[in-house]
Amino acid sequence: MAAITAGVGSSHVPAIGAAQDNGKLGDAYWKPIFAGYDWSRHWIDNAKPDVVILVYNDHASAFSQDVIPTFAIGCAESFAPADEGWGPRPVPVVEGHPELAWHITQSLILAEFDMTIMNRMDVDHGLTVPLSLMFGAPDAWPAKVIPLAVNVIQYPPPTANRCYKLGEAIAAAVASYPGDLNVQVWGTGGMSHQLTGTRAGLINTPFDTMFLDKLTADPAALRSLSHADYVREAGSEGMELVMWLIMRGALGRDAGELHRFYHVPASNTAVGHIVLVPEP
Amino acid sequence: MPEFADIPGTSVFNGNRARQGYHLNQFCMSLMKAANRERFLADEAAYLAEWRLTERQRQAVVDRDYGALLTQGGNIFFILKIAATDGRSVQSVVASFTGQTQEEYAAMMVAGGRAAVGLRSILRGI
Numbered sequence: 001m002a003a004i005t006a007g008v009g010s011s012h013v014p015a016i017g018a019a020q021d022n023g024k025l026g027d028a029y030w031k032p033i034f035a036g037y038d039w040s041r042h043w044i045d046n047a048k049p050d051v052v053i054l055v056y057n058d059h060a061s062a063f064s065q066d067v068i069p070t071f072a073i074g075c076a077e078s079f080a081p082a083d084e085g086w087g088p089r090p091v092p093v094v095e096g097h098p099e100l101a102w103h104i105t106q107s108l109i110l111a112e113f114d115m116t117i118m119n120r121m122d123v124d125h126g127l128t129v130p131l132s133l134m135f136g137a138p139d140a141w142p143a144k145v146i147p148l149a150v151n152v153i154q155y156p157p158p159t160a161n162r163c164y165k166l167g168e169a170i171a172a173a174v175a176s177y178p179g180d181l182n183v184q185v186w187g188t189g190g191m192s193h194q195l196t197g198t199r200a201g202l203i204n205t206p207f208d209t210m211f212l213d214k215l216t217a218d219p220a221a222l223r224s225l226s227h228a229d230y231v232r233e234a235g236s237e238g239m240e241l242v243m244w245l246i247m248r249g250a251l252g253r254d255a256g257e258l259h260r261f262y263h264v265p266a267s268n269t270a271v272g273h274i275v276l277v278p279e280p
Numbered sequence: 281m282p283e284f285a286d287i288p289g290t291s292v293f294n295g296n297r298a299r300q301g302y303h304l305n306q307f308c309m310s311l312m313k314a315a316n317r318e319r320f321l322a323d324e325a326a327y328l329a330e331w332r333l334t335e336r337q338r339q340a341v342v343d344r345d346y347g348a349l350l351t352q353g354g355n356i357f358f359i360l361k362i363a364a365t366d367g368r369s370v371q372s373v374v375a376s377f378t379g380q381t382q383e384e385y386a387a388m389m390v391a392g393g394r395a396a397v398g399l400r401s402i403l404r405g406i
Contacts (some may be wrong), residue, residue: 014370015370015371058359059309059357060305060308060309060355060358060361061312064306065298065301065302065305065306065309065358075317081405082312083312083313084312084361084364085312085317085360085361085363085364085365086298086364086367087314112283115349123293138287150384151325152297152356153293153355155292155294155295157395163394170314171352192396194290195356195370195374196290196350196356196374196378197290197291197377197392198288198289198377198378199287199288199290199377200289200374200376200378201375201378201385201389201392201393202394203389203392203395203396204396205392209398226283227292228283228284228287231284231287231290231292232287232400232401233396235290235294236291264389264392264393265389265392265393267389268370268371268374268389270393
């Protein structure tokens with residue numbers, strides 16, 4: 001049967017993708033960021049997930065202001081990199097896993113999560129930058145990907161607690177899939193950053209460290225934080241951290257930490273990265 | 281949402297802003313197509329005339345006044361598509377909101393960013 005074997009948390013800063021696409025990974029500014037994922041690239045070579053359920057947010061790429069789903073799941077055969085205004089990233093097309101995606105979708109809706117079903121969707125830096133950080137620059141991505149887009153741009157996004165529960169429901173859905181698949185769940189975005197207002201440039205390392213610590217030590221504390229708590233402490237775009245809780249919820253009650261990396265800055269953002277495994 | 285009003289120098293993109301900025305943000309969205317970017321850059325006035333923008337929104341686009349675009353209902357991820365069309369960096373747009381020069385802002389980020397101390401709550405002064 002299918003099993004969730006690991007969870008990955010990662011920032012998805014667009015400038016990281018641009019640095020990779022423009023051959024700047026060796027620059028002093030970007031080098032430490034990619035080096036922080038060296039351990040993870042080696043680890044995932046061995047972990048070899050068949051499918052990654054990749055939780056991210058769309059940044060006005062697939063979703064304009066016409067339609068704004070809170071939770072949208074990609075059920076298509078493939079997903080093209082989006083043109084975000086400077087041409088699509090020169091990265092491979094993302095191959096989906098429609099059979100598992102449909103199974104998860106049906107299971108989630110019956111578990112009372114009203115998912116939006118995406119049979120066609122372009123994917124932006126929120127999804128492709130974590131793939132680049134974890135897999136480098138291969139000719140084809142080595143895993144199938146089920147995009148799970150969360151609205152964190154139009155207020156109000158789903159609560160931290162709701163996100164955690166969605167993760168739990170995803171775990172139940174994967175566990176009931178009859179095929180034999182090695183599945184990872186990634187939660188992306190964050191960590192602390194704010195892109196507008198006079199407080200732009202906010203970085204809150206103590207909060208980010210607490211968040212990383214409590215993913216294993218006390219996830220209930222992170223579930224109970226309000227939207228205002230996240231905005232106050234992690235910045236208006238730090239709200240993206242609720243997406244990490246979908247990943248954490250999918251790992252079950254206890255999880256262990258294999259790797260962590262934290263770096264300031266990438267453009268306007270604190271880069272955070274963690275690799276977790278369920279502890280039955 | 282009084283708890284958000286208590287956070288200094290910060291706003292959230294709520295329903296009021298979405299209503300105010302709908303046409304502006306949809307104009308920005310159109311710049312995801314290369315052909316539209318070319319047409320916009322070739323004749324901005326003609327392109328903008330196709331959209332139901334207020335005069336203040338239209339002027340803010342022409343002036344590339346990103347602070348005004350935000351106060352006129354623009355959402356950061358939408359208005360950044362104008363910057364992308366111009367080949368301007370995200371960080372330079374973000375810096376423009378802060379009263380710092382781009383150089384000062386970039387140096388602050390490299391030095392660890394803007395600390396949260398004193399910038400969490402107006403009422404509580406923390």
